[in-house]
Amino acid sequence: MGKGKLFVLSGPSGVGKGTVLDKLLSDFKDVQYSVSATTRKPRPGEKDGVDYFFLSREKFFKMVENNEFIEWAEVHNNYYGTPKIFVDKCLAEGKDVILEIDIQGARQVKKLYPDAIFIFLVPPSLNELKRRLNHRGSEDEKNMKIRLNNAEDELKEVKNYDYKVVNDRLDDAVEKLKSIIIAEKCKIREEDCQ
Numbered sequence: 001m002g003k004g005k006l007f008v009l010s011g012p013s014g015v016g017k018g019t020v021l022d023k024l025l026s027d028f029k030d031v032q033y034s035v036s037a038t039t040r041k042p043r044p045g046e047k048d049g050v051d052y053f054f055l056s057r058e059k060f061f062k063m064v065e066n067n068e069f070i071e072w073a074e075v076h077n078n079y080y081g082t083p084k085i086f087v088d089k090c091l092a093e094g095k096d097v098i099l100e101i102d103i104q105g106a107r108q109v110k111k112l113y114p115d116a117i118f119i120f121l122v123p124p125s126l127n128e129l130k131r132r133l134n135h136r137g138s139e140d141e142k143n144m145k146i147r148l149n150n151a152e153d154e155l156k157e158v159k160n161y162d163y164k165v166v167n168d169r170l171d172d173a174v175e176k177l178k179s180i181i182i183a184e185k186c187k188i189r190e191e192d193c194q
């Protein structure tokens with residue numbers, strides 16, 4: 001049994017990462033989604049252990065101290081981290097894993113897992129990004145500003161990723177993401193060459 005593949009999805013707030021991933025994961029039951037820990041408060045409808053592990057700052061930093069994260073970062077004034085145990089167990093069992101993390105986290109993952117595949121989701125335009133964030137209605141004015149201000153810098157990071165997917169029509173974006181995963185899984189591995 002080979003090792004599983006690690007996929008990393010990033011993109012600015014409101015681009016549709018969660019929406020695209022929901023669709024992808026309902027079709028690709030074999031890809032495991034890594035639930036992150038965060039100090040952000042849950043939005044209406046978000047469930048602890050499903051969308052995130054919602055932690056106090058104290059608990060979050062206890063995990064940091066105990067070296068329980070693959071990576072962690074401060075994003076939009078909250079802390080987020082990827083628990084190590086789930087990812088490493090899945091990969092060792094030959095299962096593929098997808099992380100939805102920010103650009104700082106992706107940089108850390110690249111150092112630890114150089115074979116990971118990095119995918120960046122971009123909006124068709126900044127105006128459309130603004131419209132989607134507004135439409136989601138999850139953020140107050142202050143948090144909207146923080147997210148939109150960060151978006152321009154985040155978009156510059158696309159150069160450090162392997163793939164760029166424009167989330168214009170949702171179904172197209174999901175198809176592209178699926179195609180990337182399928183193609184990556186068909187790549188010749190070292191073990192095929194013996």
Ligand SMILES: Nc1nc2c(ncn2[C@@H]2O[C@H](COP(=O)(O)OP(=O)(O)O)[C@@H](O)[C@H]2O)c(=O)[nH]1
Pocket residue numbers: 010011012013014018036037040071072073075076080081082100101102103104105106147
């Ligand atoms: N570094 C890091 N970033 C994360 C993690 N989980 C989520 N994020 C990122 O944190 C940012 C904010 O996520 P969230 O609060 O759900 O807001 P949204 O992007 O507006 O839906 C996004 O860029 C996520 O990709 C994690 O475990 N590590």
Ligand SMILES: Nc1ncnc2c1ncn2[C@@H]1O[C@H](COP(=O)(O)OP(=O)(O)O)[C@@H](O)[C@H]1O
Pocket residue numbers: 011012013014015016017018019020132133135136167168169170171173
């Ligand atoms: N391709 C798309 N076309 C139009 N609206 C979209 C598309 N993808 C996502 N959305 C909407 O944009 C908003 C933000 O999507 P979300 O998945 O929460 O983004 P993110 O996880 O990147 O912050 C949601 O209201 C979602 O329904």
